[in-house]
Amino acid sequence: MPHTEELAILIVGEPSLENFRRDIIVSNKNKGLQRISIFHPAYMALQYPLLFPYGERGFQLGIPYHKRERRNTTKKKRNTVTVHEFYKFHVHYRPDEPNPLLCYGRLSKQAVVDARAIEDEDRLMYVAKNQHKLRAEYLQGIFDAIEKGLSEGNQIGKRVLLPSSHTGSRRYIVQNYHDGIAICRVYGPPDLFITFTCNPKWQEIIYMVNNQMTDLIL
Numbered sequence: 001m002p003h004t005e006e007l008a009i010l011i012v013g014e015p016s017l018e019n020f021r022r023d024i025i026v027s028n029k030n031k032g033l034q035r036i037s038i039f040h041p042a043y044m045a046l047q048y049p050l051l052f053p054y055g056e057r058g059f060q061l062g063i064p065y066h067k068r069e070r071r072n073t074t075k076k077k078r079n080t081v082t083v084h085e086f087y088k089f090h091v092h093y094r095p096d097e098p099n100p101l102l103c104y105g106r107l108s109k110q111a112v113v114d115a116r117a118i119e120d121e122d123r124l125m126y127v128a129k130n131q132h133k134l135r136a137e138y139l140q141g142i143f144d145a146i147e148k149g150l151s152e153g154n155q156i157g158k159r160v161l162l163p164s165s166h167t168g169s170r171r172y173i174v175q176n177y178h179d180g181i182a183i184c185r186v187y188g189p190p191d192l193f194i195t196f197t198c199n200p201k202w203q204e205i206i207y208m209v210n211n212q213m214t215d216l217i218l
Contacts, residue, residue: 022121038118048111051100059086059118083122087115128160 024036024046036043044051044058052058063081091101091112101108101115162169184190198205 022118038121044111044115047114048100048107051104051107051111059083083115083119087112087119091115123166124162127162127166131160 022038024043026034026036026046028034036046039059039061041057041060042055045055059081061080063086064079065081087101091099093099093102101111162171164171164175166172
């Protein structure tokens with residue numbers, strides 16, 4: 001099996017938000033250095049060789065949807081699989097089928113978190129490259145820039161705006177706040193809102209479920 005005893009990190013230029021990219025650099029004897037980006041099918045296999053020892057192919061751009069013959073089919077705007085759909089399919093549990101993204105403890109959790117980070121990076125790259133499709137704003141003058149917290153001259157200019165569809169953005173929070181206020185205006189303020197999580201295998205829950213089943217049988 002191929003192995004190496006030397007590992008290195010390559011940083012091209014100054015690390016900043018403009019030129020930051022996550023990738024893997026592979027040294028090829030014939031072609032030299034080769035970049036393996038997050039959209040390369042070998043990225044996850046190179047990043048997690050213990051989970052994918054046989055070099056299983058990962059996500060890549062241009063994976064088409066599986067065509068099914070249906071009478072009432074609606075045309076979709078997109079004909080290829082997204083990052084979210086790909087990892088959602090592979091993370092799903094299937095009985096009697098070992099899943100490297102679920103069955104190997106902390107390393108599997110790290111791979112799932114990394115897959116989620118890849119999805120967020122893909123969405124942010126799309127938003128940054130399609131600002132002309134969104135409502136763009138500009139900083140007017142030095143006073144506005146200082147009020148926004150910008151202290152260096154190269155930071156003054158056009159900002160990258162996150163739409164309300166991006167979870168956690170400012171517009172996402174404001175939109176959900178307005179939706180909540182609208183619901184309260186129609187139905188009134190909530191009296192009591194309780195959420196909780198529990199383990200369904202707790203002895204108390206199993207005991208109560210068994211008692212209810214016994215009562216129903218009797």
